[in-house]
Amino acid sequence: MSSVMLKKLSKFxxxxxxxxxxxxxxxxxxxLVLVGPSGCGKSTSLRLIAGLEEVTSGEIxxxxxxxxxxxxxxxxxxxxxxxxxxxPQMTVRENMAFGLKIRKFNQSEVDNRVLEASDIxxxxxxxxxxxxxLSGGQRQRVALGRAIVRxxxxxxxxEPLSNLDAKLRQEMxxxxxxxxxxxxxxxxxxxxxxVEAMTMGDRIAVMNQGFIEQIDTPENTYKKPSxxxxxxxxxxxxxxxxxxxxxxxxxxxxxxxSQFSVKINNSHYQxxxxxxxxxxxGIRPEDIRYVDEKNTKNIIKASVNFIEYLGxxxxxxxxxxxMNFTMKLDDTIFSKSKDSIKVNQKININIxxxxxxxxxxxxxxxx
Amino acid sequence: xxKKIETIIIFIFLSLFCFATIYPALNVVGVSLxxxxxxxxxxxxxxxxxxxxxxxxxNGKWDKGESYEDVNNNNKWDSGSSMKSYLSLxxxxxxxxWTWNSIIISFVVTLTGVVxxxxxxxxxxxxxxxxxxxxxxALMTTQMFPATMLLLPFFIxxxxxxxxxxxxxxxIIYSSTALPFCIWQMKxxxxxxxxxxxxxxxxxxxxxxxxxxxxxxPLSSPALVITAxxxxxxxxxEYVVAAIILQDPxxxxxxxxxxxxxxxxxTQWGLYAAGAVVxxxxxxxxxxxxxxxxxSGLTMGxxxx
Numbered sequence: 308m309s310s311v312m313l314k315k316l317s318k319f320x321x322x323x324x325x326x327x328x329x330x331x332x333x334x335x336x337x338x339l340v341l342v343g344p345s346g347c348g349k350s351t352s353l354r355l356i357a358g359l360e361e362v363t364s365g366e367i368x369x370x371x372x373x374x375x376x377x378x379x380x381x382x383x384x385x386x387x388x389x390x391x392x393x394x395p396q397m398t399v400r401e402n403m404a405f406g407l408k409i410r411k412f413n414q415s416e417v418d419n420r421v422l423e424a425s426d427i428x429x430x431x432x433x434x435x436x437x438x439x440x441l442s443g444g445q446r447q448r449v450a451l452g453r454a455i456v457r458x459x460x461x462x463x464x465x466e467p468l469s470n471l472d473a474k475l476r477q478e479m480x481x482x483x484x485x486x487x488x489x490x491x492x493x494x495x496x497x498x499x500x501x502v503e504a505m506t507m508g509d510r511i512a513v514m515n516q517g518f519i520e521q522i523d524t525p526e527n528t529y530k531k532p533s534x535x536x537x538x539x540x541x542x543x544x545x546x547x548x549x550x551x552x553x554x555x556x557x558x559x560x561x562x563x564x565s566q567f568s569v570k571i572n573n574s575h576y577q578x579x580x581x582x583x584x585x586x587x588x589g590i591r592p593e594d595i596r597y598v599d600e601k602n603t604k605n606i607i608k609a610s611v612n613f614i615e616y617l618g619x620x621x622x623x624x625x626x627x628x629x630m631n632f633t634m635k636l637d638d639t640i641f642s643k644s645k646d647s648i649k650v651n652q653k654i655n656i657n658i659x660x661x662x663x664x665x666x667x668x669x670x671x672x673x674x
Numbered sequence: 675x676x677k678k679i680e681t682i683i684i685f686i687f688l689s690l691f692c693f694a695t696i697y698p699a700l701n702v703v704g705v706s707l708x709x710x711x712x713x714x715x716x717x718x719x720x721x722x723x724x725x726x727x728x729x730x731x732x733n734g735k736w737d738k739g740e741s742y743e744d745v746n747n748n749n750k751w752d753s754g755s756s757m758k759s760y761l762s763l764x765x766x767x768x769x770x771x772w773t774w775n776s777i778i779i780s781f782v783v784t785l786t787g788v789v790x791x792x793x794x795x796x797x798x799x800x801x802x803x804x805x806x807x808x809x810x811x812a813l814m815t816t817q818m819f820p821a822t823m824l825l826l827p828f829f830i831x832x833x834x835x836x837x838x839x840x841x842x843x844x845x846i847i848y849s850s851t852a853l854p855f856c857i858w859q860m861k862x863x864x865x866x867x868x869x870x871x872x873x874x875x876x877x878x879x880x881x882x883x884x885x886x887x888x889x890x891x892p893l894s895s896p897a898l899v900i901t902a903x904x905x906x907x908x909x910x911x912e913y914v915v916a917a918i919i920l921q922d923p924x925x926x927x928x929x930x931x932x933x934x935x936x937x938x939x940x941t942q943w944g945l946y947a948a949g950a951v952v953x954x955x956x957x958x959x960x961x962x963x964x965x966x967x968x969x970s971g972l973t974m975g976x977x978x979x
Contacts, residue, residue, distance in 0.1 A: 359873050380879045392874035396892050406878030457878070 308335040309370040309383075309460035309493050311356060316365035318351055325351050327517040328365065333495060335370075338487050340496045340508035343540070347514040349497045353463050356495065358382050369460060385454035386463040389470065391446045393438040393453070399425075400434040403453045417456075424455040427489065428482075444475045451486065464496040468503065476500075480507055501541050505529065513537045531576065531664070535671035538589045538664055544622050546589040547632035550668070553586050562588055562660065566627040567607045569660050577665050577674050585668035592622065592635035594662045598655040599644060606655040609634075611648060623648065625656070706759050706947035759944035760952070769949060771924065772931030779841060779927060780909040783848045787856050787905030788898055794853075795860025796886060800869065810861075813854040821851055825918055832919065839921045847915055852908040856901040863897035864890070899967035903960065910957065928953050 311333040318326040326348045333339045341349040354360045356367055358379035367374050374382050385406075393402050400421055407417045425431045428448045438446055447467060454462055464483070468476045484507055487494050498504055504511045505525040512522045513536070521533040532538035538546045551564035553571070560571040560581055571578065598606050607627065615622040621641050623634045634656060641648060648654055665674040727742035729735075736742060763769050797803075798810060828847050829838070837843030867890060875885035891898075913929035920926060926934070932953065935946040 357873075357877060359876070378881075379873075379876045380881065382877075384877060386874070386877050388870045388874060390868060390870055392868065392870040394871065394875075394889055405875075409879035409884070453874075453878075 308491060310335045310368075311461060311493060311495065312366075312368040312371075313352070313356070314366040314368070316352070316355065316367065317363045318348070318355060318360065319363045325517055326355075326363075326365075329514075329517070329519050331512060331519060331522065333493060336491050336493055338484070338494045338496065338507060338509045340498060340504040340511045341514055342498055342501055342504035342508075342511055343514035343520075345499060346516075348517045349499075349514050350465055352514075353386075353465050353495060353497050356461070357384055357386055357463055383457075383460045384463060385457045385459040385461075386465065387447075387450045387454050387467045389466040391438070391450040391467075393446055393449055395438055398435050398437055399430065399441070399449050399452075402438070402449060403434075403456050406453065406457050420456040420458075421452075424452040427455065427486070428452050443471050444479065447471065447479055448482075451483070455486070455490070460493065462492055462494040464494065464498075466498055468498070468500075476503075483507065501543065505541065511541075513540055515540075530662075531673070532589070533673050535587060535589065535666045538666070542591060544592045544633045544635065546591050546664075547595070548666075549588045549590065549630065549632070551586060551588060553581055553583050553665075555583055562586070562663075564630070566630055567658075569658055571660055575661060575663075580674045581665060586674070587666040587668055587671070589664040589666060590632070590658055590660075591662060592633045594659045595625075595632070595634040595656050596659060597623075597634065597636055597640060597644065597648070598657050599647070606657055608653050609656050611650050611652050611654060614648070614650060625654075702947045702950055705943055706951050707756060708759075708944060759948040763945055763948045763952065767945065768923070768926070768931060769928075769952075772926050772928045775841070775925055776910060776928040779844055779848065780906050782841075782845050783852065783909040784902050784905045786845070786849045787852050788902050790849075790853055791856035791860045791901045791905075792891065792894070792898060794857045795862075796864055796890065798857065798861045799864035800872075810858075813858055816854045822914060824851075825915065828915065829918055838919060839925065840919075841925065844909075844916060844919050844927075847919065848909040848912065849905075852905045856904060859900060859904075860894070860897055863894055867893055896967045899964050903964065906960065907957070911953070 311331075313329055313331040315328045315330060316326055317324065317328050329348075329352065331352075341352060343349050351360065355362055356369075358374065358377065362375050369382060369384075394405065397405065403421045403424060404417045407420060412420075421434070422431070425434060428451055430445065430448050430452060433441060433445055433449065438449070441449065450467070467483075468479050471479060480503060483494075483496075496503075496507060505528075508525055510522060511525055511528055513520045513528065515536050521528055521537045523531075523533075528537060528541055532541065532546075535548065539548070549562075549564055551562055554561050554563055560573075560578070562569050562571055571581065575581075609625040609627045609632075611623060612626050612631070613624040615624070619638055621636045621638060623636050625632055625634055636648075666672065667674055725742050725745050727736045727740050730740050731737060798806060832838050832843040832846070835843070837846065871889055871893075872882075872885040875889045876882065880888060911929060912927075913933065916927050916930050917933070920930060923934070928949070932946060932949040935942040935949065
């Protein structure tokens with residue numbers, strides 16, 4: 308097990324700065340996920356750790372050893388690629404044994420490790436096949452097996468599940484997490500899929516335009532996003548952002564927009580940092596609640612624009628004036644109120660301000 | 675019914691086309707089996723039989739004065755098809771020497787082509803370096819000039835290097851004319867191989883060189899076959915450049931040697947045809963044995979997988 312540290316890591320491609328001096332520490336045995344939109348620098352970070360790209364400036368440490376000048380073959384790292392990168396001319400067995408043979412392991416050790424890895428991944432019956440005879444999921448298991456036999460210090464995953472269908476992705480997510488629990492090796496996982504990030508990582512690092520926006524546990528990243536970007540990137544459907552202002556009335560603080568005004572509870576985690584100013588409030592779709600017509604307390608009226616049926620839940624797209632936002636609704640509630648919740652109809656909602664997030668109007672940082 | 679008629683018409687057309695294509699080659703085989711002046715023979719038959727004659731003196735062969743059936747109407751007795759020309763080719767000419775010269779030159783040109791094209795194409799495909807774009811354009815530009823345009827500059831160049839009338843001079847020219855196409859072709863093939871394969875190999879413990887020859891080179895066998903075939907063909911059957919560079923008959927390659935059967939007053943057609951048949955046998959064998967690589971090599975990269 309090994310720790311990985313990135314210190315002020317920068318990478319330029321020509322004049323374009325891809326990584327802007329990032330600092331990141333991955334503890335030994337940790338499963339860290341780098342998540343962000345395309346072009347944010349997550350794959351570049353991974354490739355720099357692997358040694359497949361040259362560092363422009365900054366330092367990379369693996370187990371306190373500076374590895375900037377060390378060849379990829381000597382960093383004791385295994386990587387699982389998005390397109391599997393299996394050697395087409397070799398069988399599964401030969402693919403898995405290749406790295407060990409290059410390092411001059413004796414044949415019995417090679418055989419033992421290949422069999423052990425194939426048992427873990429349940430691919431014993433595939434050992435004599437060539438990659439072209441395998442399905443996508445099988446190829447991904449072989450790619451995992453090829454990494455496992457090496458018993459490296461660090462595993463790197465570069466969007467390994469992108470090419471799989473939704474069902475297989477879910478299965479492989481569980482498989483990879485199971486492997487991490489079994490092997491305990493440090494794993495760095497790159498993905499643009501926030502569901503993968505949230506379900507797999509011990510911690511997730513949200514990246515954007517070459518910076519790390521937030522590094523925290525999935526729960527904290529979701530419940531206490533450090534800025535607007537993180538709040539909008541993590542969470543499905545996307546968080547609703549409302550521009551408004553905070554005003555004090557008597558001793559209470561109110562969040563006021565052009566369409567509604569809501570009192571802020573003094574138990575809110577950001578309450579002490581709030582003062583009268585322009586503000587941006589992020590409200591998760593599940594914190595907007597449908598209120599039936601009998602209940603008239605603290606209601607806001609909104610128009611239904613569109614309804615997305617997802618089975619257990621529905622995404623109701625609403626508007627108030629020029630504000631467009633989304634509400635998540637349980638199907639049980641929807642079934643009871645189907646006649647009331649229709650496109651172009653007005654419905655009553657209220658907002659649970661206990662779970663909202665306040666962001667600075669200028670900087671977008673969490674208050 | 676209409677489909678059947680269409681199929682029959684297509685079949686007839688293709689058969690005629692095949693026959694028109696193959697017949698000249700078969701005619702050369704037929705000429706190689708006849709006596710020299712049988713080239714002027716108007717007969718369409720490929721194999722001819724000995725004309726019947728009256729063996730007056732009983733010596734088992736036709737002698738002048740003995741009567742015969744002039745089936746070919748050429749006012750002379752024809753002995754019919756035989757392997758005489760082939761026998762003469764191997765025993766009475768320097769054919770084996772020319773073959774040896776051609777083998778050496780073609781082998782070296784092929785080896786040079788494969789080695790430099792595989793490595794040069796890889797460098798152009800995988801590495802970014804100063805002069806890369808210019809180099810690729812330069813390679814393309816050289817293809818625009820026909821070989822005959824370059825004969826004089828080649829000759830002057832080799833004269834300065836004192837390589838006229840030498841294997842090495844000819845090898846240099848053949849290699850330099852074949853390499854640009856081969857490099858481009860290999861570069862194009864390497865572009866279809868994902869770089870992640872080499873990256874995976876490097877992480878597995880390979881050096882860059884090991885990743886190239888253990889992973890990439892075996893994968894590029896169809897393209898290497900095309901390169902080898904192209905280089906081989908460029909030298910095996912090339913005549914014009916060889917005629918300019920080589921003056922010593924001991925260094926003649928096969929095309930030059932065969933040309934020597936043609937004199938100003940007469941041509942030894944039987945020997946010429948026999949030589950042409952023998953020279954084309956290695957090429958036919960190569961093409962047939964490597965045909966599956968040819969098909970995959972020619973269509974490689976056409977469809978994204």
